[in-house]
Amino acid sequence: MHKKFDHISIEQKWQKQWKEQRIYDVGTRDKKREKEYILVEWPYPSGNLHIGHWHAFAVVDIYARAARMKGKQVLFPIGFDAFGLPAENAAIKHGKNPDIWTTENITYMTKQLESMGNSFSWDKTTQSTDPEYYKWTQWMFTQFFENDIAYRGTAMVNWCPGCNTVIANEQVHNGLCERSGDEIIRKEMPQWMLRITQFADALIDDLDTLTEWPEYIKEAQRQWIGRSRGAEIDFPLSTGDSVTVFTTRPDTLYGTTYLVLAPEHDLVQKHKASIKNWDAVDAYIRATATKDDVTRTKNEKEKTGVCLIGITAVNPANGESIPVYIADYVLKAYGTGAIMAVPAHDERDFAFAKKYNINIISVIDSETIDELPTTRVGVLKNSGPYDGMHSEQAKKAIAEHVGGRLTNTYRLRDWSIGRQRYWGVPIPIVYSPEGVPHSIPREHLPWHLPTDVDFTPTGEPPLAKSSELKERTERIFGEGWTPEVETMDTFVDSSWYYLRYLDTHNNETFCTQENQDAWLPIDVYFGGSEHTTMHLLYSRFWHKALYSLGLVAETEPYRKRVNRGLVLGPDGNKMSKSKGNVIDPDAQVTLLGADTVKMFLAFMGPYGEPGSYPWDVGGIAGIRRFLERVNGLHEHKISTQENTETTQLLQKTIQKVTSDIMLYKFNTAISALMIFVNHAEQHGLSHDSYQTFLRMLAPFAPHLAEELWSNEGNITSIHNELLPVADVTKIITKRTTIGVQINGKMRGTVEVDTDAPEEVVFATVTQDSLLNSRLTGEVRRVVFVPNKIINIIVQ
């Protein structure tokens, strides 16, 4: 009977020792070794590590450890993204400062993280709430402000009149505020913005340089940015000025029979006096304002709008007078907030024109007979001098003819980063007595978050209630100066943390050029698919903005990106408290051990493919059984010569395991380890093979591998060893089994010498009485693939 697998004492013992000896610290860059910067999305300190965190960090640790055991210098940092709403809500609920709540959570979760036994680079940790961190978030903002990347603009927001504040999209239900029940008004408000749209082309085009990103992630970003190529065209109005529309189809300009403005369009208010049916128009504008995007798309199957009586426009192509409408199917924030409507060639315009009896003129003669509307391109008709021209040429020709400007428009909008919240980075701006914004000079950074603040919601931004902040501003900048009272969106904090990890304690700069050169780019970034278009795009933008200011040397931060799958509850549903299907990792670790939990999560399915995997109670027991057998494997060591098969299998296992790890296919790597153990238990293995196996096991079950390694009398850590390298010469086998097909159907196998030629294999088949009995008639053709298959076509 072998020694029991006492995971609790083994794990405690080695975690303590690793921590004391700091074996996973990276220290300074050692140029003699290749580097590998492995990044995992830093967690929010919600209070408890859930199974998703384990899936995110413990499984990636296999990859990190393997890289280290390949002799690389590995940076595998972890930190906390600690600003945000939950802390503020908890603070409101418990009357505690968010700082205390956050710090307590971080302390607890750090302990939980240590129980994972990960090889994190604990000497490189940081957190977004540390003033030494947000000092640089603020500094970068001031650089952006001074270079017109950050600006004071306006954005459409959900305004709750009851709460007297801006409400996030997810807090609006059926047009009503989740908290107060008041009807939400969509309105434009002044906001701090970042010019992400200025980088839209680079954000799309540079995706082509990211050759190691999965295509589906790049495609998601392209779609999110939503670049449309088209033209801006001016339509003169009867009021004397003009309206600019954006269109992707300038070739259909002759078919334009009306214009539509977004109800919120500036020109509507401007020409209030000229609009004869103002009451109806005004009512429509007010009705639109109460609709958030969700209800607008749900309930608005039918197109609605109001004609602006008293205002007409001129189609610049043919000089004809056309009516002007407002309609909520045109959005203020997209394009120019106004469209030229071509009912013959746009489905929405068609439905609208039918309803309001507007002219429909077809200007495209497509090859096939289409019912209107058709959005096809084709040869033009009813288009004056352009009749007979093809759409593609006509787009440019007609746009130029009417003085239009070829341009792109994007679905992506500028990033609004101001939040009327307490628990965030204060926006480092002060206003002069005249109300002009100025960035706060570097010597006053960090611009501390004040603590004399009542953060219970009243509608007023919490920072506006701080007398300390007010006094501080006047003391430094002079009487009458006032502070900005908004804080930043937390996506800002996480847009550059990968840079701070490289230089966590630097007081002079966010990260030295030397450290950047030493570690960037990030070799692989592991994360959740929910961040594909938000965080991942924001941080790429942030990096490009820094690049445009000469603060970083490369245009892209992440060389590879891997999105992991999702762990579901045992019932196959998403884990949630209300469903009672939540698996508590701490309980599993106590019961079965950290190595078991980690290996089970790795064994569930291929990492890096967007699947979802139910937690299988029997499955984790199977992993535990496997580790117990590994724990007893030393009893199968033999002092006599090892079986050749065992030697070969070991080499094959090394090959399989090491290559699978690099492909994030930890599931099949573990399967290969199991196959080896099954074999070794039956046939025995040498001392050398045993130790080689342990080194392969080390990334997967670091505690157990260390224990068994030390039991072998080794005095240094197994995690400072190198991964075994397969000896290919030992894998070559003398005999090979070849599949035999007759007329394309599998009929059996034959064993021949490896690399045997066709004649030999064929002869072997004919010597097999069963196979030979099927070879009736004339052999017409033989297809032979060496060492794999022979297919004999008869008759």
Place this chain on the structure above:
RNA sequence: GUCCGGAUGGCGGAAUUGGUAGACGCGAGGGACUUAAAAUCCCUUGUCAUUUAAACGGCGUGCGGGUUCGAUUCCCGCUCCGGGCACCA
């Protein structure tokens, strides 16, 4: 509606520059050990039919076609599921 994934045993999943489908694990059934149970170990396990049996055969990777000596893999047309986006001009 649209874009991106996906569909393989009772379950999670293996295997694709087209070449022996179902590795590994779970579950299930049978057996050994035990007074008994747990644990452990051994055997069986895609499906259908035939035979006393060893065996051998038919079918089989969502559905219907196609290309090929050979298709889970490639092509065409569907169905269903998951995720993203959605009046985008």
